Amino acid sequence: MSKLKKVVVIGGTGLIGSKVVKLLEDANHEVVVASTRKGINAFTGEGLAQAVTGADAVIDVSNIMSFDKQALTEFFGNSSRNLTSAEKAAGVRHHVVLSIVNADGLAANPYMAGKLEQEETVAASGQPYTIVRATQFHEFLEALTDAYSADGAVKVPDIDFQPIAADDVAATLVEVALGAPKNGTIDLSGPERASFETFIRTYVGAKGDGRPVSADAGVNYFGAPVVTRSLVPTGNYIKGGITLAQWLET
Numbered sequence: 001m002s003k004l005k006k007v008v009v010i011g012g013t014g015l016i017g018s019k020v021v022k023l024l025e026d027a028n029h030e031v032v033v034a035s036t037r038k039g040i041n042a043f044t045g046e047g048l049a050q051a052v053t054g055a056d057a058v059i060d061v062s063n064i065m066s067f068d069k070q071a072l073t074e075f076f077g078n079s080s081r082n083l084t085s086a087e088k089a090a091g092v093r094h095h096v097v098l099s100i101v102n103a104d105g106l107a108a109n110p111y112m113a114g115k116l117e118q119e120e121t122v123a124a125s126g127q128p129y130t131i132v133r134a135t136q137f138h139e140f141l142e143a144l145t146d147a148y149s150a151d152g153a154v155k156v157p158d159i160d161f162q163p164i165a166a167d168d169v170a171a172t173l174v175e176v177a178l179g180a181p182k183n184g185t186i187d188l189s190g191p192e193r194a195s196f197e198t199f200i201r202t203y204v205g206a207k208g209d210g211r212p213v214s215a216d217a218g219v220n221y222f223g224a225p226v227v228t229r230s231l232v233p234t235g236n237y238i239k240g241g242i243t244l245a246q247w248l249e250t
């Protein structure tokens with residue numbers, strides 16, 4: 001067994017963060033669950049210096065809900081600057097951040113612009129890092145279905161899709177954080193690739209939702225124009241094991 005580590009999870013109360021915290025605690029590592037409701041604020045810097053003291057790694061899975069490009073770039077940029085500065089001052093060995101596959105290619109989408117700002121800030125910080133870019137989570141399918149719904153029907157972009165379960169994302173983040181910094185990017189995706197339409201139809205069907213689902217080449221990804229492989233890895237990637245069917249059964 002590898003030596004026990006101290007790991008700070010920024011956003012440790014969220015969907016991915018709470019799973020990361022549980023995996024680390026189950027393996028007996030020392031974990032700091034960091035979020036604003038725990039008095040630790042990556043955006044303002046409150047409580048960061050103390051939280052990262054003595055830490056081996058920081059995993060940033062923080063998030064805000066916004067559609068405003070300026071708010072998003074400020075949140076992800078300032079938070080990453082504050083985190084990497086505090087980590088450098090404390091001698092933390094590894095900063096791991098969760099981003100999204102092809103964030104740079106989709107930066108016309110305000111959220112992706114925020115994630116790109118986050119990636120660029122981390123990469124320029126001088127702090128040893130690994131960026132893990134995941135595809136959309138199975139847990140995000142409900143929000144996607146609703147976002148692409150109008151007049152009782154669901155119309156999605158006509159592109160490939162390869163979603164991943166949050167449990168697979170959390171497990172990969174823990175493994176990456178306990179390893180050596182890559183000072184680069186790793187892509188992470190689910191085990192199955194099919195059309196966006198196929199996944200949404202399966203999801204809607206499994207929920208007993210009668211809405212018809214179709215694909216339309218004119219539909220974009222929240223403001224970003226897309227091509228067939230915009231949301232899937234195009235090079236090497238880590239493949240999660242949990243299929244949508246398995247996830248739907250849990």
Ligand SMILES: NC(=O)c1ccc[n+]([C@@H]2O[C@H](COP(=O)([O-])OP(=O)(O)OC[C@H]3O[C@@H](n4cnc5c(N)ncnc54)[C@H](OP(=O)(O)O)[C@@H]3O)[C@@H](O)[C@H]2O)c1
Nearest residue numbers: 011013014015016035036037041042043062063136137140
């Ligand atoms: N949804 C997808 O399909 C998808 C795909 C790939 C990557 N991602 C990325 O996955 C990451 C995690 O997403 P998630 O769904 O797990 O997020 P989430 O459930 O919304 O959780 C967000 C976490 O961030 C914390 N937080 C917010 N503001 C903070 C601040 N100023 N300082 C410290 N903590 C703060 C929240 O806690 P408090 O409210 O207590 O602060 C919460 O713990 C995001 O960065 C997202 O971009 C998502």
